[in-house]
Amino acid sequence: MSLILSAGFLLVAGALGYWQVIGANRVLDRPTNPRTVEEERRILRGRILDRNGEVLASSERAGELAHRAYAYPPLADVVGYWSIQHGKSGIEEAFDSFLRGERSTNPAAEIRNKLFPVDRHGADVRLTLDLQLQKVADDALGGSPGAAAVVDVSTGEVLALASHPYFDPNTLDEDWERLANDRGEPFVSRAINGQYVPGSIFKLVTASAALDSGIATAGMEHHHEADLIVDGLRIRNTNHPQLTDLTFAEEFAWSCNVFFAYTGLSLGGSSLIDYSPLASREPYTWPAGPVDASEARLREYARRYGIGQAVPFDLPTSAGLISKADHMTRAQLASTAFGQGDLLVSPLQMALVAATVDNGGVMPAPYIVASVEDGKTVERIHQPGAGGHRVISESAAAELNAMMELSVDTAYAQPARIPGVRVGGKTGTAEVSTSETPHSWFVGYAPADRPGVAVAVIMENRGSGTTFATPAARKILKAALDMGY
Amino acid sequence: MALIRRPLELALLAFPVALLAAALGLMAIVRGGEDPGSTVRIVAIFAAVLIAFHLTIAIRLPQADQELLPIVETLVALGLIAVDRLVPGLAPRQLLWVGLGSTAATATAVGIPRIDWLGRYRYTWLMGGLLLLALTIVFGIDPNGSQTRLWIGANGLYFQPSEITKVVAVIFFASYLADKRDLITHAPIRIGRLSLPPLAYLGPLVLMWGLSLVLLVWQRDLGVALLFYLIFLFLLYAATGRTYVGVGIAFLCVGALVSLALFDHVQLRTRIWLDPWPSAAGDAYQLVQALTAYAAGGVLGAGLGFGYPEYVPAVHTDFVLAALGEELGLLGTIAIVGLYVALVFRAFRIALRATSDFAMLFAAGLGTVLGVQALIIMAGNLRLMPITGITLPFLSYGGSSILANFVMVGLLLRISAESPSDGGSGG
Numbered sequence: 001m002s003l004i005l006s007a008g009f010l011l012v013a014g015a016l017g018y019w020q021v022i023g024a025n026r027v028l029d030r031p032t033n034p035r036t037v038e039e040e041r042r043i044l045r046g047r048i049l050d051r052n053g054e055v056l057a058s059s060e061r062a063g064e065l066a067h068r069a070y071a072y073p074p075l076a077d078v079v080g081y082w083s084i085q086h087g088k089s090g091i092e093e094a095f096d097s098f099l100r101g102e103r104s105t106n107p108a109a110e111i112r113n114k115l116f117p118v119d120r121h122g123a124d125v126r127l128t129l130d131l132q133l134q135k136v137a138d139d140a141l142g143g144s145p146g147a148a149a150v151v152d153v154s155t156g157e158v159l160a161l162a163s164h165p166y167f168d169p170n171t172l173d174e175d176w177e178r179l180a181n182d183r184g185e186p187f188v189s190r191a192i193n194g195q196y197v198p199g200s201i202f203k204l205v206t207a208s209a210a211l212d213s214g215i216a217t218a219g220m221e222h223h224h225e226a227d228l229i230v231d232g233l234r235i236r237n238t239n240h241p242q243l244t245d246l247t248f249a250e251e252f253a254w255s256c257n258v259f260f261a262y263t264g265l266s267l268g269g270s271s272l273i274d275y276s277p278l279a280s281r282e283p284y285t286w287p288a289g290p291v292d293a294s295e296a297r298l299r300e301y302a303r304r305y306g307i308g309q310a311v312p313f314d315l316p317t318s319a320g321l322i323s324k325a326d327h328m329t330r331a332q333l334a335s336t337a338f339g340q341g342d343l344l345v346s347p348l349q350m351a352l353v354a355a356t357v358d359n360g361g362v363m364p365a366p367y368i369v370a371s372v373e374d375g376k377t378v379e380r381i382h383q384p385g386a387g388g389h390r391v392i393s394e395s396a397a398a399e400l401n402a403m404m405e406l407s408v409d410t411a412y413a414q415p416a417r418i419p420g421v422r423v424g425g426k427t428g429t430a431e432v433s434t435s436e437t438p439h440s441w442f443v444g445y446a447p448a449d450r451p452g453v454a455v456a457v458i459m460e461n462r463g464s465g466t467t468f469a470t471p472a473a474r475k476i477l478k479a480a481l482d483m484g485y
Numbered sequence: 486m487a488l489i490r491r492p493l494e495l496a497l498l499a500f501p502v503a504l505l506a507a508a509l510g511l512m513a514i515v516r517g518g519e520d521p522g523s524t525v526r527i528v529a530i531f532a533a534v535l536i537a538f539h540l541t542i543a544i545r546l547p548q549a550d551q552e553l554l555p556i557v558e559t560l561v562a563l564g565l566i567a568v569d570r571l572v573p574g575l576a577p578r579q580l581l582w583v584g585l586g587s588t589a590a591t592a593t594a595v596g597i598p599r600i601d602w603l604g605r606y607r608y609t610w611l612m613g614g615l616l617l618l619a620l621t622i623v624f625g626i627d628p629n630g631s632q633t634r635l636w637i638g639a640n641g642l643y644f645q646p647s648e649i650t651k652v653v654a655v656i657f658f659a660s661y662l663a664d665k666r667d668l669i670t671h672a673p674i675r676i677g678r679l680s681l682p683p684l685a686y687l688g689p690l691v692l693m694w695g696l697s698l699v700l701l702v703w704q705r706d707l708g709v710a711l712l713f714y715l716i717f718l719f720l721l722y723a724a725t726g727r728t729y730v731g732v733g734i735a736f737l738c739v740g741a742l743v744s745l746a747l748f749d750h751v752q753l754r755t756r757i758w759l760d761p762w763p764s765a766a767g768d769a770y771q772l773v774q775a776l777t778a779y780a781a782g783g784v785l786g787a788g789l790g791f792g793y794p795e796y797v798p799a800v801h802t803d804f805v806l807a808a809l810g811e812e813l814g815l816l817g818t819i820a821i822v823g824l825y826v827a828l829v830f831r832a833f834r835i836a837l838r839a840t841s842d843f844a845m846l847f848a849a850g851l852g853t854v855l856g857v858q859a860l861i862i863m864a865g866n867l868r869l870m871p872i873t874g875i876t877l878p879f880l881s882y883g884g885s886s887i888l889a890n891f892v893m894v895g896l897l898l899r900i901s902a903e904s905p906s907d908g909g910s911g912g
Contacts, residue, residue: 001719001849002833008860009826013819015867016779020815024780032765033777034796 037084039120041065046099046122048079048091050131051157051370057082057092072131073168074138077189078161078315078368081169086176090189091125091369094315098123098372105372105379123374128157128367136479137162140472146439146459147190149351150476152485153451155384156364159480161348163190192311193318195344196458199430200255200465201443202339204353204400206264207252209301211399212392215273216263218249218399222275227283228258233331234283235261235338239412249403253411255427257338262286264337265330268293286330295333299323304391305353305363307345314369314381320345340431347456350443355454357404357424358445361397364388405448413444415470418478422448425473427465437461440468446477453480490547495539497555501562502532508566508789515790516573527580531565534584541591542898549594550835550901556828557894560879561887563821567809568882570789571801575882582884586891593895600900604660604843614653617646636885647709648889652896654713655720655854659846662724666842707744707751708865708873712858714740719853723836723846751871758871771798775807775866779818786814801882803874806866821880822863829856835897838904848900851893 019027027033044066048057056079059066068082080090088096097103101113101122113120137148137160150160167179167186179186188194210216225244228235240246240254251259258278265286266273277284302308302322311317323332323342335341348366356363365387371380392400404424407413413425425444432439440462445454457473489495506528513519535558542549561583569576597603603610621637636645718733744751753768761769761776774797781792794800794808801808810818832852839845855878862881865872876886 001722001853002830004719005829005853005856005860006826008856008864009822011869012860012863012867013822015864015869016810016815016818016822019776019779019867020782020810020818021784024783027777027780030762030765030773030777032762032773033781034774035777035781035793038793 043100044121046124049126050129054131070169074166076166076169077163081172083172085173095125104374106374106377109374123372125372126370128370130159133480134160137476140475144459144462147194147347148457149191149347151351151355151366151454153355153358153454156366158366158368161191192346192348194346195318197430198343198345199339199428199441201350201426201428201441203260204426205301205305206260206337208392209267209297210263212396215269216248218403220248223279225281226278228261229283229285230334231331249406252403253407255412260338261334264298264333265291265294267297291330291333295328314367318346320349347458351454351456354443354445356391357397357400358454359451360394361392362388362390401448412466413470416444416474421446424448427470429465437463441465442469442473453485490543491551494551494554498535501558505531505562512790534587538587545595546902548902549898553831560824564880567805568801579882582887586887589888590891590895593892594899600844600903603656607657607660610653611657614650618650621646644885648885655850658720659850660843662720663842663846666724708875715857716853720850723849754871775804778807778811782811782814784815786812786817805877805880825859832897835901839900840904844900851897
C-alpha cells in the first residue's frame with residue numbers, strides 16, 4: 001500500500017521536474033505565456049539619446065507599469081516605437097536587449113536586473129545623430145515626402161536621417177489603423193529603406209568606372225553636338241546647349257545623358273574612350289555588337305559602391321537594385337549609365353557614394369549607434385572610421401572630387417554653393433513615369449578639401465534637382481559646418 | 486517544567502511559525518506600503534493557536550505522536566502564505582478556519598471516549614453522512630460560482646458535506662472490515678485467475694460504497710468519488726492482504742467509461758487533459774496557465790511576490806501548487822511533496838503501532854485519505870490525470886476542507902496516544 005502511494009508521489013515529483021525544468025522552456029515560449037508581456041510592461045526601458053545627450057525616447061514609472069515617451073516624433077522611423085500591441089521597430093527593436101536590461105555593459109547592472117526583476121531597468125543607447133542638425137534636415141525637406149541622409153565622412157557616423165511623412169510614436173496605438181492604411185507609407189524609413197530611381201546622381205558610378213579603369217580622364221577634351229541612337233532609343237543632347245567643346249568634367253557638371261550613355265556603352269574597352277563620333281551635328285547610331293564587357297564593368301562598380309546589397313548598418317537597410325535581368329540590352333545599358341534604367345537606390349547608399357569621393361576613394365562604414373551606457377559604464381559599439389573599404393583609387397577620387405566641385409561652382413549644382421567653403425555635388429532629376437513629376441535629388445559634401453560631411457537629399461515628385469533638393473541640401477551642409485563637423 | 490512533556494513537538498512547531506513570519510514579512514516588504522500590524526497579528530495568532538493545540542495535547546494526551554502536528558502545521562503555514570500572497574484579504578479568514586480546525590482537532594482527540602467507540606456506532610455515522618449528502622442534493626447551493634452545488638449553509642457560512650462524509654466513510658469501512666476481515670479473507674470466490682471476496686460479506690460494504698458514489702456522481706463531484714473508491718480499495722487491501730487488483734482495475738475502468746459516456750464535464754476535462762494546447766485560450770486556459778506558472782518557476786522560483794500566479798483562475802483553491810511552484814520553484818514544490826509523504830508515513834506508522842484492528846485500519850485509512858487526496862489534486866495540476874475539483878489538504882483555501890482535515894489529525898493523534906508501548910518517537 002505504501003509502495004503504491006510512494007510510486008504516486010514519485011510520479012508527481014517527476015512531473016514537477018518535467019514541467020518546472022525539462023519542459024519549461026517549451027511551455028514558456030508559447031504565446032499563451034502572459035509573463036512576457038507583463039514583464040515587458042514593467043521594465044523601465046533605457047533612454048535613447050542623441051550624440052549630445054538630448055533625450056529622444058525615455059520611460060517613466062506610472063504605478064507598476066512603465067510609460068514610454070518620444071520627444072521628437074519626426075525621428076520615429078529611426079528611434080522606432082515600442083508597443084505592447086504592435087511590437088517594436090527601429091532602435092527600439094534593434095537594441096531591445098540592452099534597452100530592456102537583458103544585456104548590459106555593466107555586469108553589476110545585469111545581476112541587479114536578474115535579482116530584482118520588478119525593478120528592472122535598461123541601459124541607455126546613445127546615437128550618433130545630432131538632434132540640432134536633424135531638425136535642420138527635417139525643416140529643409142519641408143512638407144515634401146522624401147528623405148535626407150547625412151554622414152560624417154571620416155568616421156562613418158550618421159548625423160541625421162530624415163524621412164517624410166512620419167508618424168507620432170506617442171499615439172501609435174490610437175493611430176495604428178489609419179497609419180497602416182496610409183498610402184503615404186509613414187512607416188517606411190525612406191532614408192535607409194527608400195527605393196528610388198537615382199537619375200543623374202548615378203553618373204557618379206558610371207564616371208567612377210571610367211576614371212578608375214583608366215579609360216577616361218577628367219580633363220579629356222572633345223567636341224560634342226550629336227544625339228545618340230541606341231537600338232532605336234534616341235537620347236537627346238539638351239543639357240549643355242551653350243557648350244560644344246567640353247571636357248569629361250564639364251560633361252559631368254552639365255550632366256549630359258548622351259555623354260554618359262556613350263561612356264557606359266564604352267566601359268568594356270582598355271584604352272581611352274574615343275568620343276569623336278559625338279562631334280557631328282548628326283545623331284550617332286551605336287553600332288550592333290555585344291556590350292557584355294561594358295555591362296560587367298558598370299555592374300562591378302555599382303557592386304563596389306554597395307548598390308544591390310543591404311548596407312551593413314545598425315538598422316535594417318534595403319539593398320537597392322541594378323537590373324535583375326541576366327543581360328541588359330544595349331538600350332538598357334545606355335539608360336542605366338545615366339541613371340534611368342532598371343535601378344533603385346536608397347538615400348543612405350547615395351550619401352555613402354558622395355562620402356567615398358570626399359574620403360579619397362574609401363567608403364566609410366556607416367553607423368548610428370555610438371554607445372550603450374549604463375550608469376558610468378560606456379561601451380562603444382563601433383570604432384569611428386573603422387571598417388571602411390576602398391572603392392576607387394585615390395587619383396580617381398580626386399578627379400571626381402574636382403568634377404563635383406565644378407558642378408557646384410559653375411553648373412547645375414550651383415544652388416549648393418556656400419561662400420568660403422569648397423562644396424562638391426551632383427544633382428539628379430529622376431523620371432519615375434510619364435505622368436508624374438520627377439524626383440528631385442542632390443548628393444554632395446562639404447568641405448571638398450578634407451573629409452567633411454556628405455549628404456543625400458531626395459524630394460519625391462518635386463521636380464528638378466537643381467531647384468529643390470540642392471538648396472535643401474545646402475541648408476543641411478551649411479548647418480553641419482556651422483556646428484563644427 | 487511539568488508542561489514540557491512533548492519537547493520534540495514544541496521544538497518542531499517553531500519551524501512553521503518562523504516560516505510564516507519570514508514569508509509574510511518578506512511579502513509585506515515586496516508589496517510595500519502595508520500596515521505591518523496585520524502581518525504581526527496573523528503570525529501571533531497562528532503561534533497562539535499552535536501553542537494552545539500543543540498544550541492541550543501535552544496535558545491530556547502526552548503519549549501522542551510528536552511529529553504529526555509539526556508536519557501538518559508546516560503545510561498549514563504554507564497554505565496561509567499562499568492565500569496571503571494570492572488574495573491578501575482572505576488570509577485572516579483562512580486563519581480563522583485554522584483556529585476552528587485546531588479546536589475541532591483537539592476536541593476530537595480529547596473528547597471521544599475511546600477510538601473503538603467510534604467503530605461501534607458505524608451505521609449511525611454512515612447514515613448521518615449519507616443524510617448530509619442527500620441534503621446537499623436537495624438543498625445544495627453554489628456560493629462561489631463553481632457551477633457545482635456542493636455546499637449547504639447560509640449567510641456567508643457554508644460547508645461541504647462531502648468533507649465530513651470522507652471521514653465517516655473511513656470509520657465505516659475500517660470498522661466493518663475489522664469485524665469481518667477473517668470471513669472476507671478466507672473464502673474467496675475464484676473465477677479463473679480473478680479472485681473475488683465472498684459476496685454475502687462484502688455485499689453491504691459494496692452497497693454502501695456504491696450508494697455514496699452514486700450520490701457523489703450525482704453531485705458531479707468526481708474527484709471525491711474517485712477518492713472514495715481508492716480509500717475502499719486500499720482499506721480492503723489493508724484488511725485482507727489481498728489486492729483484488731483485477732477487480733479493482735476492472736471497476737475503475739467501468740466507472741471511468743460510464744462517467745465518460747454520461748457526463749459532459751468529464752468528457753471536457755478528459756479532452757483538456759489529453760491535449761490542452763488547442764484550447765489554451767478557452768476551456769484549457771486554467772490548466773495551460775498553471776503549467777506555464779510551473780515552468781516560469783524553474784528550479785529556484787521567481788521568489789515570493791515576484792511571479793504572476795494570478796493568471797491562473799481559481800489559483801488559491803484549485804491550483805495552489807502551481808502558484809507556489811512559480812514563486813518557490815521546484816525546490817519548494819518537492820519540499821511540499823516531501824511533507825505529504827512524511828504525513829502519510831507518519832499515519833502509517835501510527836497504524837502499525839495501533840492496538841486494535843479497527844484502530845489500525847482507521848489510521849491507515851486516514852493516512853490514505855490525506856495522501857490520495859493530495860495525489861489526485863497534484864496529478865490533476867500536473868496533467869498526469871484530468872483535473873478534479875478537490876482541495877490540496879491544508880494548503881488550499883477552503884473552510885470545510887481545513888476543518889475536516891484537522892479532525893483527521895485529531896483522530897490520528899488520539900489513535901497514537903492509545904498505543905501504550907510507544908507513544909511516538911519522543912515518548
